[in-house]
Amino acid sequence: MRVLMMAHPGTNSRDILLDVESGFRQAGHGVIRWEFEPMQRLVSQVAQPQGRAVLAGGIGEIVRSLVESNGIDFTIAMWANGLMSFGMSPGPSGTTPASFFERTRIRHVLLWLDAPHWAHQGGIAPLFRSSVLAESRLFHVINNRGLADEMRDVLGFGRVLARRYGVNPEVFKPWPGVTPRHDIVFNLGPGDPEPTDAMVRALESDDPDLDAIRREASAGARRRMGAAAAEAGGGDEPGMDALLDAWIGSQIESPGTPVLDRLAAVVEQDPGLAGAMQWLKKNPKVFVQIAECARSIERCRRAFTITYLSKHFDCAVFGDDALEGWPHNAKRYGGVPYHELSKMYGMGRLALNTMRWQDDIGLNLKPFEITASGTACLCERRGGLEELFDIGTEIAAFGSPGGARRVASELLASPEKLSAMAEAGRARTLRDHTWARWADDVCAFVAGEGGSV
Known part of the structure; x- marks a missing residue:
């Protein structure tokens, strides 16, 4: 298929989208890239809302022409960037609002890296249960069934595919010359709450009651x-x-x-x-x-687990300046460019994945990044994990901070088993969890829901 990738400016999320673009290319699909930044710059120079809408509409006509002249099967953008950039206008009936994609009969895939519940700082909420989100030419992709069901049954979305994330093996791979310096490494993220007194006391327990x-x-x-x-x-x-x-x-x-x-x-x-x-x-x-x-x-789970493990192992953290107020003992490496994450994962004998549980099931990107980088992954047990990895062979799983400590101790005491798990996890990810596999499934989703394309 031929795809128009609508790329937003930024850092990590843009890099992830460009890895998705690479996945389409690796799967043999044709890709053209459209950059939002020049459009956003032009629109920002117009003071009046009506003028901005007219300009966005004119740029939309350029996109429509680009799609038609290049035989594009569908466009794709992260979150609702494409949907919101071109605005809503009356559809064929003249009364019901319709998206640019519905009006121009262009199929558009929305990759929800964050759920629409809170994406765009809640800016998509006014469209919940509207006809726009249920349009026949919009194809929504989210990483787990639980959120997909909420999107359909509560928020009023139409076509929604629950499909795990992927990874680009050209970016996430064993980093040459890097050897482990720490027992456990962790890639930080924003949003951890500060610890309560009860949490601080519990961290001193051998087996905390979370x-x-x-x-x-x-x-x-x-x-x-x-x-x-x-x-x-x-x-x-x-x-x-x-x-x-x-x-x-x-x-x-x-x-x-x-x-x-x-x-x-x-x-x-x-x-x-x-x-x-x-x-x-x-x-x-x-x-x-x-x-x-x-x-x-559940919000304390991530920071609590990292802090607890840092009291028992040689731990290091990198990424966002998080863990504010948490009495951890981990070495900080600060921010790391996206394309060097695999280097940091390689500095750990184990790399940890634990979440803040903004949803109920499914995995974030980190287990795929970690395993593709050639490091054994110590992952908090989540619904669906056993369908993606063979637990105990391809990935290590835990259900509590104390459980994480026990599993980590067993693995670190057996370098042969640790090495075998890293190798098996990488093989599984390269086979089943790449953006190329994701791209093929999304193409089938668009074709199957809308007929042959």
Whole structure:
């Protein structure tokens, strides 16, 4: 197929998108790149909204001509960059708003590296449950089934493909001349909360009870959930309090089960809560806010695990300046360019992957980056992990900070097993988890949903 890649300016997210572009090329597809930056610069020079809309429309005509003259099968951009750049205008009926892609009959793939729930600083929220997100020429791709179900069933998206991320083996590969200097390395990210006194005390335990910390945090989360529902007018909805109680309870007991699956089981057990559930689905902004409150009890997982392990192993961290206030003992390497991440992964005998759990299942990019770089991955257990890697052979998994310490100790005591796992994990990723494989699946998704292209 022939693809028009719409590239946004920036650093890491742009580099990831360009790796996706490489994946299409590696899979044998034709790619042309369109840069958003000149368009954004031109539009920013126009003061009046009406003038900016006219200019964006004119640039859209250039894109339409480029697509037609080059036989492009579909365009692709990260998040809603393409959707928002060209604006909404009346469709063929003259009344219902339609995207540029619907009006010009161009198929467009939206790669949601961050879920639409919070992407664009919440800027996509006004489109929830609108006809635009359900348009036939928009094809949404997200990395796990749980979020895909929320996008379809709550936010009103149309075509959504749940497809794991990939990696570019030309970028992520063993770095020449690098040998491990540390037991464990970790690539930091933003958004960690500062530790509470209870967390700091728990870090001194040989086997910390993270569930106790989560339960303690759940009381505040439940209050915020109720406040969000009440502020939107749903507090008096019959069964709402009981539904929210069940929601936070299920978050404590089964955080690795998709929330819609958990809530469906709750309603099946108590049909009297169905009305409250329907109210939440009809009010997607409130659903998103409440889901964020419930999942907030997981936010400490990443920073807690890193800090705990740093007290027992030689650890190093790199990337964003995170872990504010956490009493960790890890060596800091600071920011690292995207194309040198594999070098940093290679400095660890193990590379850790643990998350803040903004969603319920699926993996972020790091396990694929780590394994492709030739380092054994110590990964927090998440729903779907066992479908992507053979646990214990291709990747190491843990379910708690204490569990991570035990697994790491066993692996570090057996260099042969550690080396075999690194080799097996890399082989699995190169076989199944590249952007080239992703590109082929996305092409099939577009062709299958819309007919032959």
